[in-house]
Amino acid sequence: MHVAVAVIRGEDGRILIAKRPDDKHMGGLWEFPGGKVEPDEDFKTALNRELQEELDISVSQFEPLITIQHRYPEKTVLLDTWKVSGVQGTPKGNEGQEVQWVEPEQLTTLSFPPANGPIVNAVLLPRQYMVTGLFSSAAELIEKVSRQLENGLRLIQFRAPWLQEKPYLHLARELHHLCQPFNAKLLLKGNPELLQESWCDGIHLRSDQLSVPASEWKKYRREGQWLAASCHNEEQLLEAEAAEVDFVTLSPVRPTKSHPGRLSMGQERATELTRGSKLPVYWLGGLGRSDEQLAVESGAQGVAAIGAFWSIR
Ligand SMILES: Nc1nc2c([nH]c(=O)n2[C@@H]2O[C@H](COP(=O)(O)OP(=O)(O)OP(=O)(O)O)[C@@H](O)[C@H]2O)c(=O)[nH]1
Numbered sequence: 233m234h235v236a237v238a239v240i241r242g243e244d245g246r247i248l249i250a251k252r253p254d255d256k257h258m259g260g261l262w263e264f265p266g267g268k269v270e271p272d273e274d275f276k277t278a279l280n281r282e283l284q285e286e287l288d289i290s291v292s293q294f295e296p297l298i299t300i301q302h303r304y305p306e307k308t309v310l311l312d313t314w315k316v317s318g319v320q321g322t323p324k325g326n327e328g329q330e331v332q333w334v335e336p337e338q339l340t341t342l343s344f345p346p347a348n349g350p351i352v353n354a355v356l357l358p359r360q361y362m363v364t365g366l367f368s369s370a371a372e373l374i375e376k377v378s379r380q381l382e383n384g385l386r387l388i389q390f391r392a393p394w395l396q397e398k399p400y401l402h403l404a405r406e407l408h409h410l411c412q413p414f415n416a417k418l419l420l421k422g423n424p425e426l427l428q429e430s431w432c433d434g435i436h437l438r439s440d441q442l443s444v445p446a447s448e449w450k451k452y453r454r455e456g457q458w459l460a461a462s463c464h465n466e467e468q469l470l471e472a473e474a475a476e477v478d479f480v481t482l483s484p485v486r487p488t489k490s491h492p493g494r495l496s497m498g499q500e501r502a503t504e505l506t507r508g509s510k511l512p513v514y515w516l517g518g519l520g521r522s523d524e525q526l527a528v529e530s531g532a533q534g535v536a537a538i539g540a541f542w543s544i545r
């Protein structure tokens with residue numbers, strides 16, 4: 233069942249949600265408005281029709297957010313989810329359903345159907361994800377991260393595989409302090425126990441850590457901590473879903489200086505893999521800010537990069 237789903241953003245940044253009528257599938261839970269795409273109906277027509285029928289509004293701006301195929305025991309749905317804005321009209325529950333504008337952060341506290349987890353994550357995650365590159369001193373690291381925070385980066389992975397655990401964690405703590413005033417999240421490399429640290433915003437797993445069962449991460453994980461993973465192929469994307477991570481990077485999309493000689497998958501294969509995954513996917517490898525639009529239009533969350541962010545002033 234192809235379902236057109238709208239994450240409707242008001243001018244103030246809040247998001248419109250509605251309560252599913254009790255007698256419907258997933259009744260009584262909150263939803264992002266939308267409904268079934270009829271055979272031979274164009275997607276945008278279907279979405280506008282549903283929003284008109286359910287809420288008495290129309291929308292004028294569309295941007296793909298995420299596609300999720302989910303198997304419920306009774307049916308399989310393809311939630312084709314778009315961010316929409318340019319709302320005309322005042323939303324009202326035409327079918328008697330409760331409707332509400334909420335801050336994005338509130339979404340994690342509400343009950344949605346089981347398929348919706350990745351939609352909420354996709355709403356909360358930015359389009360850019362910086363992975364730290366080479367540095368020769370703590371001062372250089374701090375200077376570069378500060379600059380990118382000023383430039384608007386809000387999601388950062390601290391990667392320094394050449395460091396021992398102790399100096400790595402020491403620097404990580406300093407970076408965490410830098411990130412806080414910007415409300416930026418710093419993801420670390422490490423084992424599940426690291427999640428116990430109060431200042432740990434989350435962990436980014438290497439692909440070889442995907443075999444660690446989800447229960448290990450759950451033991452230590454607190455509300456608001458991100459779990460991400462590096463994926464390079466379809467098998468790892470499936471492992472990431474099984475490990476219940478929140479989002480992934482997919483690489484290398486293009487040839488890259490940081491991993492010379494590694495065969496890149498290319499844009500077409502990356503698009504295919506991204507569409508096939510339930511999770512928000514950042515494209516990584518030889519990409520920069522100028523590729524963001526292309527990545528988003530291909531179904532990705534955005535672009536992750538070392539070089540493109542690390543070296544630019
Ligand atoms: N609209 C919407 N549907 C969702 C969400 N999450 C989710 O699992 N679904 C599932 O997608 C399926 C189709 O959605 P729908 O019930 O809105 O379809 P519709 O408006 O055409 O309904 P109707 O024609 O049965 O009245 C349902 O099985 C619903 O449970 C969501 O966030 N929004």
Ligand SMILES: [Mg+2]
Binds near residue numbers: 265282
């Ligand atoms: Mg509906």
